[in-house]
Amino acid sequence: RISNWFNDNLKVGDTIKVLAPEGRFVLRDGADDRPLFLFGAGSGITPVISLMKTALVRTSRRIKLVYANRDKDSIIFKDELDLLLERFPGRAEVFHHLDIDRGFMKVDDVMREIQGYEAADFYTCGPGPFMDTVELGLEQADIAREHRFFERFVSPVDPDRREPAPAQEENSGGGTPKVFRFSFENESHEVPYIPGTTLLESAEKAGLKPPSSCLDGYCGCCMALKKSGNVTMASREALTDDDIERGWILTCQSRPVDDEDVEVDYDAPY
Structure with a gap:
């Protein structure tokens, strides 16, 4: 919706106020000795490629990206990913999972791709069903919860389409903390x-x-x-x-x- 708002309302010379980046989908401090494994699907590549570039430039971590798309023409940042592979040979690896050839990613696919990276930190961003599949695969591979990170992007409903807010739950104890x-x-x-x-x-x-x-x-x-x-x-x-x-x-x-x-x-x- 923000793209539509920009196109419909902003004009040259307008000033807008923006917030600084927020969130927990970031590389952990003190984890530079661990490999980095990234799962992305569709436009979920956006935060994932940022993590990949940062880790390649600022650390010596070994990195693998599994990137799922419908077909070759749907791959976002393909040229940029190819350049990263050329610039960091031996450290960066990219596997393109194309639904048109392999079907939607399955738990077995996740477990197969992470072989050899069991000691990595894992970051995932993409559509809900894709992320659920990756999460289940990591759980079945016994990847510890503290090494699994997910960026779930959801948007609030437009104000004019919202259902009436539910009534707030009554205080069960008859009061509130001071x-x-x-x-x-x-x-x-x-x-x-x-x-x-x-x-x-x-x-x-x-x-x-x-x-x-x-x-x-x-x-x-x-x-x-x-x-x-x-x-x-x-x-x-x-x-x-x-x-x-x-x-x-x-x-x-x-x-x-x-x-x-x-x-x-x-x-x-x-």
């Missing part, structure tokens, strides 16, 4: 919790600026690990069931459901 604690950029903060607001809103009303962007529960920028307390989320589109099971919440969508103290950690490793 304060809310969180860690961000290696500093701890304690702020008053304002009943009825989200955790993010309470932090901002106290003059603090935890990470956030869309405020609709889609981008994941405000994601934090809940260390204590009980909350309900109005939307959780940016989180998987596994994320929630491990304690991750979206602070722009989270409200306490009782008076138990709430503490979250924005700095926690994903």
